[in-house]
Amino acid sequence: MPKSKHPESCPLSRRMARVAPSAIMEILKAVAAADVISFASGLPDPELYPTRDLRAITDEILTTDGRAALQYGPAEGVPALREWVAGRLRQRGLDVSPEGVLITHGSQQALDLAARAFLDPGDRVLLESPSYLAAIQTFDSYEAEYETLPVDGDGLDPADLRDRLRGAAPPKLLFILPNFQNPTGVTLAADRRQAVAAAAAAAGVPLLEDDAYHDLRYDGEPLPPVAALARNPWAIYTGTFSKTIVPGIRVGYAAGNPAVIARLAQLKQITDLHSSSLGQRIALRFCQEGHLEPQIARLCAAYRERRDAMLSALSTHVAGLATWTRPRGGMFLLLTLPDGIDTAPLLPAAMKAGVAFVPGGTFFPRGGGDHTLRLNFVSATPAQIETGVRLLAGVIRKAVG
């Protein structure tokens, strides 16, 4: 640094004190460089990507609609895609019009824009514990504080929620992941959804519902979004094409009341003007040409088999050493070791044995999950899963002793 008249030597904004390298990213870099079976990543399996269809679609777009696909576009998104998403969400039970949809660069951006629209420094966010790490990091950057709702096999407990909302100063935002939550894979039970929706609406607390994994359901019938179950004018529901088409085109969305979405679109414009014109058109045409449902069916068949392989391998190798969640969809499950066994120090031993996971502590906004670990069950083949879980069991057995 040159000599400075500034009182402080670092001119970064105060919020940057809450923005840190992601522990998970460091782990993923180490894992990627190692030759191990990785249950650590958050990646879908690229072997299952509809690359050939996407290639044909992209070529068609650039042949017939190249200028629009390469030009600037509206901040809100391509109108036909907003309309398609609105129709899709109405099938899920949400009362959404095309004007109530904002296309974003993945659902991460939808979460970030919602946080930016709602959170002042010191505002409290009420969220599940554990919860989605990248959302917590976003809330951190807006200098939020946390109140947490423990999660059991049926999700958060509405009685806990009502307790938290009862005070004179309710939290500013309720953030939930009702379907196959990252990192637990847990689904909020049908009978709890209505109670959660009603409690948030009655308290006038904006609901931020991330449903990124909605279509990756392997058992049972789809459940209605919480945002569909009570009139909450500030509710924002987020989703993505990253898990059903591909992540590399960065197409997701936020949906809600058109007046609220219009405010988010103003933020979107100053953030990056608009989402990729080409990426949006690729997603749209993929859906319009009928590729989405077969692709979802293909993914669900493959991922269901892998989930089953992991549950079966856990029963075989880990029973008695730990407990685990049994996801009905999504990509992850959470393993819980006996209290007092910190999983972070186990990772180097596991990687030496040939398998990787993510220590769970980082997913718990107020601590308490150091004895848990997250396993991705969709990235490896069933045979790799069997081997990986066996190797992991060896490491756990040594630690549990």
Place this chain on the structure above:
Amino acid sequence: MPKSKHPESCPLSRRMARVAPSAIMEILKAVAAADVISFASGLPDPELYPTRDLRAITDEILTTDGRAALQYGPAEGVPALREWVAGRLRQRGLDVSPEGVLITHGSQQALDLAARAFLDPGDRVLLESPSYLAAIQTFDSYEAEYETLPVDGDGLDPADLRDRLRGAAPPKLLFILPNFQNPTGVTLAADRRQAVAAAAAAAGVPLLEDDAYHDLRYDGEPLPPVAALARNPWAIYTGTFSKTIVPGIRVGYAAGNPAVIARLAQLKQITDLHSSSLGQRIALRFCQEGHLEPQIARLCAAYRERRDAMLSALSTHVAGLATWTRPRGGMFLLLTLPDGIDTAPLLPAAMKAGVAFVPGGTFFPRGGGDHTLRLNFVSATPAQIETGVRLLAGVIRKAVG
């Protein structure tokens, strides 16, 4: 709204009071719907887009590298693209390594991330008046205050800058657009650049330099970036492929000290994880295969002719009614009418006459430019430009009359 226990009925964050619909966007929507010659937009001419090359390149990427192009990627960007950009910027005189480059969704996102990294509410930004509207809007959203530097035909005056930096509490950020500035088209003179760089560095004030139009130069030799002329460890230099390749793929960048860029990358990750894997690869391959220089030459030839057509039409039709800037590059020039003539109320009459512009007041962060208007000279053909300027002159003549 349902009955609420909240003290306020609106739960939006305080910053949202500073986030409003863009006046320009409303104008552009009205203009797009009308049958007029538009000098209002900020759009490059899609007739000049290298659509065929981009189609071939995209097909090649999806054939040979489809999985990576459709998968998640690193927050910092595709390594080969970071390396390419670093090499390009070194040619401009900047001392940049690949680790000092962050790939963003357009340069707008680079500006937004920089503002997010530096600005706390109430922080003062020192910037040119007029300046780039979407940057002002971004700073607004971080609740910044402004100090302004008037711009003459050679850009800002370094003596003014030194005055502003002299106080006990210098501003938090210096934001400049040295090349063909939007909205004036003015270029910061060579002899002023060194003085500007030295003044900011001596005061320890971070420099944010937006050079989106660098390659669109129609006369004279390229000038070195201000960030290259003094050691300013917090300097951030932003650029984009939107003006040289196409905007629809949303690929831009921020460059600077690797330690500072690493902090911006942490913000990028929580903002939208990473930039489009496909878009980044399209830009990279376009550059690697040697398409960039011919495309820039093609754009410059066409845009130079249009700029000349507009300057010539202004001389013919507007001389004596107004003054105007004479850009050596970029896409815009600024017309100044006699003091007291507000250009905003002239727009409806102009559109009725068949021509559109953007009233200039909105580009002046602290006011004072109501008698100016911005003209885009690259979107229309030379013949349309001649007609449009003639129509505009009629409207101005009536107002000045």
